[in-house]
Amino acid sequence: MQQLAKPFAPEAAIAPLAAINDFVVKFANVNGSGSASANGMFAKSILRMGVPVAARNIFPSNIQGLPTWYEVRVCEAGHLGRRGGVDLMVAMNPQTWAKDVASIEPGGYLFYDSTKPLPHGGVRDDITLLGVPLTAICNATYSDPRQRQLFKNIIYVGALSALLGIDPEVGDALVAEQFKGKDRLILPNLEALAMGREHAQDLIDKVALKVRHADKVGDRIYIEGNSAAALGALYGGATVCAWYPITPSTSVAEAFMEYCADHRAEPSTGRARYAIVQAEDEIASIGIVVGAGWNGARAFTCTSGPGISLMQEFVGLSYFAEIPAVIFDVQRGGPSTGMPTRTQQSDILSAAYASHGDTKHVLLFPEDPTECFEMGAMAFDLADRLQTTIYVMLDLDIGMNEWLCRPFAWDDSRRLDRGKVMGHDALEGGTPFGRYRDVDRDGIPYRTLPGVHPERGAYFTRGTSRDPDARYSEEGSVYVANMERLLAKFETAKALVPEPVTRTAKRSTPYGVIYFGSTTPAMNEALHALEDEAIHIDALRVRAFPFNDEVFAFIAAHETVFIVEQNRDAQLRTLITTEGGVDPGKLVKVLNYDGSPITARFIIGEIKAGMANAADSGVREAAQ
Amino acid sequence: MTFIAKPRLHHPMLKPNGLGFTRRDYEGKVSTLCAGCGHDSISAAIIQACYDLDLPPHRLAKMSGIGCSSKTPDYFLGASHGFNSVHGRMPSVLTGANLANRDLIYLGVSGDGDSASIGLGQFAHSIRRGVNMTYIVENNGVYGLTKGQFSATSDAGSKSKKGVINSDQPIELVALALQLGATFVGRGFSGDKAQLVPLIKAALLHRGAAFIDVLSPCVQFNNHAGSTKSFDYVREHNAAVNRLDVILDRDEIVVDYAPGSVELVTQHDGSVLRLSKLPHDYDPTDRMAASQRLQMHLARDEILTGLIYVDPEAEDLHHHLHTVDTPLNALRDEDLIPAAAALEKINATLR
Numbered sequence: 001m002q003q004l005a006k007p008f009a010p011e012a013a014i015a016p017l018a019a020i021n022d023f024v025v026k027f028a029n030v031n032g033s034g035s036a037s038a039n040g041m042f043a044k045s046i047l048r049m050g051v052p053v054a055a056r057n058i059f060p061s062n063i064q065g066l067p068t069w070y071e072v073r074v075c076e077a078g079h080l081g082r083r084g085g086v087d088l089m090v091a092m093n094p095q096t097w098a099k100d101v102a103s104i105e106p107g108g109y110l111f112y113d114s115t116k117p118l119p120h121g122g123v124r125d126d127i128t129l130l131g132v133p134l135t136a137i138c139n140a141t142y143s144d145p146r147q148r149q150l151f152k153n154i155i156y157v158g159a160l161s162a163l164l165g166i167d168p169e170v171g172d173a174l175v176a177e178q179f180k181g182k183d184r185l186i187l188p189n190l191e192a193l194a195m196g197r198e199h200a201q202d203l204i205d206k207v208a209l210k211v212r213h214a215d216k217v218g219d220r221i222y223i224e225g226n227s228a229a230a231l232g233a234l235y236g237g238a239t240v241c242a243w244y245p246i247t248p249s250t251s252v253a254e255a256f257m258e259y260c261a262d263h264r265a266e267p268s269t270g271r272a273r274y275a276i277v278q279a280e281d282e283i284a285s286i287g288i289v290v291g292a293g294w295n296g297a298r299a300f301t302c303t304s305g306p307g308i309s310l311m312q313e314f315v316g317l318s319y320f321a322e323i324p325a326v327i328f329d330v331q332r333g334g335p336s337t338g339m340p341t342r343t344q345q346s347d348i349l350s351a352a353y354a355s356h357g358d359t360k361h362v363l364l365f366p367e368d369p370t371e372c373f374e375m376g377a378m379a380f381d382l383a384d385r386l387q388t389t390i391y392v393m394l395d396l397d398i399g400m401n402e403w404l405c406r407p408f409a410w411d412d413s414r415r416l417d418r419g420k421v422m423g424h425d426a427l428e429g430g431t432p433f434g435r436y437r438d439v440d441r442d443g444i445p446y447r448t449l450p451g452v453h454p455e456r457g458a459y460f461t462r463g464t465s466r467d468p469d470a471r472y473s474e475e476g477s478v479y480v481a482n483m484e485r486l487l488a489k490f491e492t493a494k495a496l497v498p499e500p501v502t503r504t505a506k507r508s509t510p511y512g513v514i515y516f517g518s519t520t521p522a523m524n525e526a527l528h529a530l531e532d533e534a535i536h537i538d539a540l541r542v543r544a545f546p547f548n549d550e551v552f553a554f555i556a557a558h559e560t561v562f563i564v565e566q567n568r569d570a571q572l573r574t575l576i577t578t579e580g581g582v583d584p585g586k587l588v589k590v591l592n593y594d595g596s597p598i599t600a601r602f603i604i605g606e607i608k609a610g611m612a613n614a615a616d617s618g619v620r621e622a623a624q
Numbered sequence: 625m626t627f628i629a630k631p632r633l634h635h636p637m638l639k640p641n642g643l644g645f646t647r648r649d650y651e652g653k654v655s656t657l658c659a660g661c662g663h664d665s666i667s668a669a670i671i672q673a674c675y676d677l678d679l680p681p682h683r684l685a686k687m688s689g690i691g692c693s694s695k696t697p698d699y700f701l702g703a704s705h706g707f708n709s710v711h712g713r714m715p716s717v718l719t720g721a722n723l724a725n726r727d728l729i730y731l732g733v734s735g736d737g738d739s740a741s742i743g744l745g746q747f748a749h750s751i752r753r754g755v756n757m758t759y760i761v762e763n764n765g766v767y768g769l770t771k772g773q774f775s776a777t778s779d780a781g782s783k784s785k786k787g788v789i790n791s792d793q794p795i796e797l798v799a800l801a802l803q804l805g806a807t808f809v810g811r812g813f814s815g816d817k818a819q820l821v822p823l824i825k826a827a828l829l830h831r832g833a834a835f836i837d838v839l840s841p842c843v844q845f846n847n848h849a850g851s852t853k854s855f856d857y858v859r860e861h862n863a864a865v866n867r868l869d870v871i872l873d874r875d876e877i878v879v880d881y882a883p884g885s886v887e888l889v890t891q892h893d894g895s896v897l898r899l900s901k902l903p904h905d906y907d908p909t910d911r912m913a914a915s916q917r918l919q920m921h922l923a924r925d926e927i928l929t930g931l932i933y934v935d936p937e938a939e940d941l942h943h944h945l946h947t948v949d950t951p952l953n954a955l956r957d958e959d960l961i962p963a964a965a966a967l968e969k970i971n972a973t974l975r
Binding site for chain 2: 217219220221222223231234235237239240242263264266269270271272273274275276277279280281283284285286287288289290291292293294295296297299313314317407408409410411412414415416448449450451452453454455458459460461462463464472
């Protein structure tokens, strides 16, 4: 692919890409150089022009020095997944220069620091070069090395905004917002932006990618999934958070701290209506959550794959002893330390079947930050209702990137569902209590909280087998009856978890596709593109495990069903075939697991290839 | 036989305590431990302590990990909620329970395997956080349920029942607890109930992380010659620093001691710890002196027992976290959920 050997050509050999409100800009930076906030400002300025953007931080497991990228998808049509390809590369990292330049689409643009001459041999002849002497400008303007670095970022944002036609007022307003409270920083940043714009004036006509005012953002908000999940925990009534730092989940706990500080102080005293403990490890984190849940507080932890591994024993206890717990699993590339700063959906099986023995757990799959909030709050009701662990399965892409999504909404009349807790009055009134009796025939027993009544309702919680009145028992029949009840409870869960979302093709089709979580925006785009090519396929987005019957009905109604997921082993497909007794032969794997978020182009390519294969085998079968 | 309910036979002479409960009301199921097990004596001491303190049984939560010791909460305080959790993880479960409801008394029961081996980390961190609890390690220096392996508190040079000599150095939990900032540290012996009951009482009344190491010989696997956790060895090497009496608010303090030989320590809840000092120079409120004394006795192969350290002004995790007085599990929806209007404001900052 690399075309570095070709002679430098001042004019692109093919027509430069031209597009309004529909292109991809990628920034190549060095980690720790302060680029992230400048790049974020760039993305937000386009948003303020009323044009939807999707920005993704692609970063290394490193604090300073390694390459990092920031990809901004600009799309008036509203496609917010990764498209694939780069139209304008902002190449600020010499280490990755060659690869970055090679990744530009034919006809695309390369924005670079022209202080030094281009590498010997020039660059590709099919792209447009946009050189601004950033280092020279900074060296002439600033004496402090740190300032030179930070303002270089702001200067290129100013230059890019001029090249793309973003209103100067928009950028200026964002600077004022970003540095509110640190007012002395506002003016220098405004000056840097202006400097960038000024130095780009001569290049404006060379760029045919433009941002124009549109009205396509509406009332949508722009937020990271981790922050949204923390807000969900706040509205879900969580009072205890125990956690251990791990990328990419750390910001869930950090956001929860901030939201609690703002919204959970007792008005009269300023004291905390919450307790947040940074535990010594993930085992202690989930132990604290289980202890708090046992004692009637809504509690959660947030973690990622390695933490899920460590929590297995406690999750099994929560299942068997029937204790509410919520885990936000922000998935990353595994196994082992894997790719800690890259995204995957690869904890599906380890979460669904966590722990030794026969276990199954409820999983929720949010598609974006709005659902992180909604499912985050819902998880606590489900945990109390089902008296078990509920996982909210985010991933790094949703969790750590800002997404444009529906605004959060809350109904003030909504009450927390505390589930089946037998209180003092019922006990006092003589209501019979046995901790594991299936009184309502839904598999869910009643529980009491410690301290509830002087003489009634106490029971002994244990991970060992016991009878319906919580008395130790190793009788086989007693054990089996309890395990069967837990299965019945899992059946009950099917009716309580969010149902799938389906999209029916314009024409009846033998093809279906199942997907979940952060794949959604790329899938939506792929479905539109396929439809434009008259390729018809029905789609179903799974939102929870256990799977509702609708999932299996969907599979039964199609000859071939693609299962799109972001892991190597087709974990959702395994779960579907195992739980539904589905013939795996009709479920075609579509797997993206290189650590970067799945793209629409990839999905389209795989589905087309899969359909061609299915048609071939159909022909072969017919010929036999 | 899976469990045995204790017959509800009341001895007419059983004297009720201040709440009208008899000792029987503080008992649990019949123990399934071996006859003569030191752990059963500790259960009896816990029962006695709670009875003496007029503790409403339902206001105490008993937590444990896994092992012989961790089975015992089923054998006392049958009217209390109990939680027999995961091996080595009682401290985290207790911490969570405590965060959820600060109004209950938390009694954690663990063993030397549970706390010094698999659970050493959780032991350490729950103590350094100052969780308000009574943490009892029933220390027999051996794995009983798996039949006789050395534990991390087995002394170097001690001999197993099979004749193997332990070469690993022991973990001294009392020294660790002192170093980690426990605000109440004691050691007792299951064979000395007169010393143990007041220690447990004082610990239950203490606000903060109270740790008691109780030497509790395993009659099956660690009570032979060559063991340093046998009844005979502990009796011969016991060096008590004090004799403790717990005097509650309601009790009259009777002064019947020679000046200088007794120290009175008043805890947060108003309870007074009356210490008959055996070495006259011993000050149990001096952490550094306690550590030094402990090391000195260790060097002499003596087991220091009694109330080794107490900080009467201790503060607990809830204090550090500035949590509200209302237990977190009793907060109402309106205390917990911000209004929809607050969410609208949050939305506005995200555009």
